[in-house]
Amino acid sequence: DSGVTQTPKHLITATGQRVTLRCSPRSGDLSVYWYQQSLDQGLQFLIQYYNGEERAKGNILERFSAQQFPDLHSELNLSSLELGDSALYFCASSVDGDRYYGYTFGSGTRLTVV
Amino acid sequence: AQSVTQLGSHVSVSEGALVLLRCNYSSSVPPYLFWYVQYPNQGLQLLLKYTTGATLVKGINGFEAEFKKSETSFHLTKPSAHMSDAAEYFCAVSSSSNTGKLIFGQGTTLQVKP
Numbered sequence: 696d697s698g699v700t701q702t703p704k705h706l707i708t709a710t711g712q713r714v715t716l717r718c719s720p721r722s723g724d725l726s727v728y729w730y731q732q733s734l735d736q737g738l739q740f741l742i743q744y745y746n747g748e749e750r751a752k753g754n755i756l757e758r759f760s761a762q763q764f765p766d767l768h769s770e771l772n773l774s775s776l777e778l779g780d781s782a783l784y785f786c787a788s789s790v791d792g793d794r795y796y797g798y799t800f801g802s803g804t805r806l807t808v809v
Numbered sequence: 810a811q812s813v814t815q816l817g818s819h820v821s822v823s824e825g826a827l828v829l830l831r832c833n834y835s836s837s838v839p840p841y842l843f844w845y846v847q848y849p850n851q852g853l854q855l856l857l858k859y860t861t862g863a864t865l866v867k868g869i870n871g872f873e874a875e876f877k878k879s880e881t882s883f884h885l886t887k888p889s890a891h892m893s894d895a896a897e898y899f900c901a902v903s904s905s906s907n908t909g910k911l912i913f914g915q916g917t918t919l920q921v922k923p
Contacts, residue, residue: 697852726909738899738913751908773842785852787911797843800852 699801720788815914832900
C-alpha cells in the first residue's frame with residue numbers, strides 16, 4: 696500500500712456520460728498530480744494541485760476538470776466521455792509542489808468507455 | 810522543453826544476466842531524473858532519483874543509474890536479473906518550471922527468461 700488511495704479501481708460507463716475519480720494523497724503530502732496512461736499516448740500529465748490551488752496544467756481536455764479540497768483529497772471530473780478517454784488514470788502525491796522529491800503513485804482507476 | 814527517450818520498448822534478458830535499460834533526456838536546465846517501475850495492475854513505484862551530487866545513484870531492489878551530463882543519459886542497470894524484475898520501467902525528467910510535473914518516457918518492458 697503506497698498510501699495514495701484511488702477510488703474506484705474500475706469504472707465502465709457509456710459515451711457521453713460523466714464520471715468522477717477520487718484521490719486521497721499520502722498523509723502529509725500537500726501536492727496532488729493526475730496522469731492519464733494509455734497505450735498510444737503513454738503517461739501524460741494532466742494537472743497538479745498544491746494545497747488547494749492549481750499549480751500546473753498539462754494536456755488536460757476542456758471536458759476534464761479537477762479540484763483539491765481543504766482536506767487535500769482531489770477529484771478528477773471527466774464529462775462528455777468518448778471512447779478515446781478509456782485509459783488508466785493515476786493520482787500521485789508529493790510532500791510539496793516542487794521538483795525535488797518525486798511522487799508516490801496510487802494504483803489507478805481503469806476507465807472503460809463503451 | 811524537457812523530453813525523455815527510452816531506447817527499446819522491449820528488453821529481454823536471461824535470469825542472472827545484466828540488465829541495462831537506456832534513457833536519454835533533453836533539458837534546458839539541470840535535470841532532476843527518475844526511474845519508476847510498474848508491475849502489472851499496479852501504480853508506479855519510485856526506483857531511484859538523481860537530483861544533485863553523486864552521479865551514480867543506487868535505488869531499491871539492486872538497481873542503480875548513472876547520470877552522464879555529457880551524454881545526456883541516465884541508464885538503469887542491475888548486475889543480475891531476477892524473475893521478479895519483470896515489469897515496465899519508466900524514465901522521467903522533472904519539468905523546468907517550479908512544479909513537480911514529470912515528463913515520462915514511453916516505457917521499457919523488461920522480460921526475464923528462466
